[in-house]
Every structure is written in structure tokens, then in C-alpha cells.
Amino acid sequence: MFLSLTNSVALFLIVFKYFNRPIFWFVLWLSAVCIFTTVIAEKLREPGAARKVEWERMALAIFAVVFFLYATKVYPAIKHEFGGGSPIPIVLHLTKQMPPFESDTVYASLIDETESGYYVSRSAGNAVFVTRSLVEALEFLHSEQTAQPSPPKPYTSPLF
Amino acid sequence: MGDNRVSATLQTASHVLVVGAGLIYLFGYIIVSLFDATYSIADFTLFRTKVVAVGALFVVLVALAMLLTFRMFSMFGFSMPHAEFTGVPVTDKNRTFLFTDVAISIAAAMLWANVVAAIFVQSISNISQTARLACSFLYAHWQVCMGY
Numbered sequence: 303m304f305l306s307l308t309n310s311v312a313l314f315l316i317v318f319k320y321f322n323r324p325i326f327w328f329v330l331w332l333s334a335v336c337i338f339t340t341v342i343a344e345k346l347r348e349p350g351a352a353r354k355v356e357w358e359r360m361a362l363a364i365f366a367v368v369f370f371l372y373a374t375k376v377y378p379a380i381k382h383e384f385g386g387g388s389p390i391p392i393v394l395h396l397t398k399q400m401p402p403f404e405s406d407t408v409y410a411s412l413i414d415e416t417e418s419g420y421y422v423s424r425s426a427g428n429a430v431f432v433t434r435s436l437v438e439a440l441e442f443l444h445s446e447q448t449a450q451p452s453p454p455k456p457y458t459s460p461l462f
Numbered sequence: 463m464g465d466n467r468v469s470a471t472l473q474t475a476s477h478v479l480v481v482g483a484g485l486i487y488l489f490g491y492i493i494v495s496l497f498d499a500t501y502s503i504a505d506f507t508l509f510r511t512k513v514v515a516v517g518a519l520f521v522v523l524v525a526l527a528m529l530l531t532f533r534m535f536s537m538f539g540f541s542m543p544h545a546e547f548t549g550v551p552v553t554d555k556n557r558t559f560l561f562t563d564v565a566i567s568i569a570a571a572m573l574w575a576n577v578v579a580a581i582f583v584q585s586i587s588n589i590s591q592t593a594r595l596a597c598s599f600l601y602a603h604w605q606v607c608m609g610y
Contacts (some may be wrong), residue, residue, distance in 0.1 A: 374497070417507070
């Protein structure tokens with residue numbers, strides 16, 4: 303049992319240190335769901351024991367962990383094609399220049415879309431709402447393309 | 463008699479579908495609202511089709527983890543007279559130890575689940591990287607189980 307515990311702790315440490323963070327959070331979330339399933343299945347094994355469990359307290363903890371961890375750590379890493387929330391790189395062509403942006407062509411990431419407009423982000427943690435009436439066209443970029451194009455590098459000869 | 467049975471089955475199926483769709487929508491709504499809150503967005507628009515896709519994916523991933531849990535404990539002998547992998551007989555005396563041992567190893571199994579789910583999250587190179595790590599941990603754990 304001690305070796306199994308060491309093995310699992312090592313696994314979490316290695317995934318945390320050497321893998322990208324979404325994979326770590328995904329493994330942690332899946333493990334949390336499994337542990338909750340195991341706990342509930344054990345409590346339901348004996349018919350009489352199920353009545354003694356404080357389900358409301360347990361459900362509160364389970365829902366808080368499962369939903370919060372999924373919504374804040376797992377969901378943002380899942381591709382939007384599969385129902386995830388990873389930001390979509392876009393180019394906004396606005397009808398006029400707006401105060402938060404430098405020009406009427408804006409490279410940004412689309413976070414969410416509603417009937418009235420678009421929630422876009424240009425830096426981590428900051429979102430801007432742009433109404434549909436201000437958008438002339440919306441260009442969707444491939445996921446591989448960066449939201450902000452890098453400026454062209456000045457030509458340097460490989461010899462010098 | 464036969465008509466009554468069919469109508470009862472259809473009625474039950476429709477109830478299950480309605481409740482299931484409602485739950486998927488509710489789960490999706492909670493997740494999207496929490497995600498939006500991380501950007502300080504407070505949007506409470508009720509009818510959004512995206513929410514259904516989000517809820518459906520959440521239910522699929524939870525179901526995958528739950529299914530793996532049940533399969534894992536079944537595989538390690540908690541529904542059989544002896545453990546399939548280790549060959550250790552499951553008795554009332556050692557049940558708690560064996561159960562805890564398998565429960566501790568959940569993370570290794572979940573790494574495998576992640577290999578499947580990584581198709582949605584990461585690129586192919588990351589999937590193979592995760593698979594290799596999962597293989598090595600599974601081998602290490604198997605060695606532990608076999609008593610080496």
C-alpha cells in the first residue's frame with residue numbers, strides 16, 4: 303500500500319513538473335471523480351448504511367470540487383470544436399476604432415458569443431465586450447495561428 | 463396488454479429523455495457561468511445552444527471516469543472470489559487493504575483515461591507522451607502488485 307501511494311504521488315509530481323498544466327488538471331479532475339464514485343459506491347453497498355450518510359453535505363462538497371475544477375481548469379483547455387472553452391483566435395474588423403483597441407482591425411481571442419455581441423480577450427484574464435453593430439466582419443483563424451501576428455523580422459544575412 | 467406495455471415504456475423513455483436533457487443543460491449552464499466568471503463576465507442569457515454541447519461533454523467525461531472506476535474495482539477482484547491481476551484472495555480481513563491499494567492507484571488509471579480524452583485537449587505528440595508515462599506507471603504498479 304505504501305509503494306502504491308509512493309507511485310501515485312510520484313505520478314502527480316511528474317505530471318505537474320514535466321507535463322503541461324492542462325494534463326495535470328485533467329488527471330486530477332478525473333481522479334477526483336473516481337474517488338467520489340468509489341466513496342459513494344462503498345456507501346451504497348450495504349442498503350441500511352445509505353440512510354445514515356449525510357448526503358446533502360457530501361453532495362455539496364462533490365459538486366463544488368467537480369464543477370469548479372472542471373469549469374476553471376479543464377474546460378478552458380478543451381478545444382472549442384468539442385464543446386470546450388479554449389479561446390478561438392480571431393481578427394475583428396470593426397466599423398470604427400474603439401477606445402480599448404489601437405486600430406479598427408483587432409487580433410484577439412473569442413471567449414464567448416451572445417445575441418448582442420462578442421466577448422473577446424487580448425490579454426490573460428481581461429475580457430472586452432464588443433457589440434455586433436460595431437463588427438463589420440469576423441475572421442476565424444486556425445488554432446495553430448497566433449492571435450497576434452509577430453512583427454516581420456528585419457533581414458539579416460546568414461553570413462554576418 | 464402489449465399496447466399498454468409499449469406505451470408505458472415510451473412514457474418512461476420520454477421522461478428519462480426530458481430529465482436527462484434538463485440535467486445536461488443545467489450542468490452546461492453552471493460550467494459556462496463559472497468559466498465566464500473567471501473573466502469577470504456576468505452573462506445570464508438562458509437559451510444558448512453552446513450550453514448543451516458543454517453539458518454533454520461534461521457528462522461524457524464524468525461517465526468515462528465512473529465507468530473506469532467500476533471496471534477497475536471489478537478487475538481487481540471486488541466482485542470476484544479472487545483478484546484477477548494479483549491472485550490474492552479477497553477476504554473480509556484483507557478487503558480494506560486491497561480496496562485502499564486499488565483506490566490509491568486511481569491516478570494511474572486516470573492517466574490512461576487522459577490518453578483517450580487528450581484527443582479533445584492536446585495534440586498527438588502529447589497523447590503519445592502521456593501514453594508512454596501511463597505505460598511506465600502501469601508497469602511500476604504491476605510490479606508493486608506482484609510483490610516485487
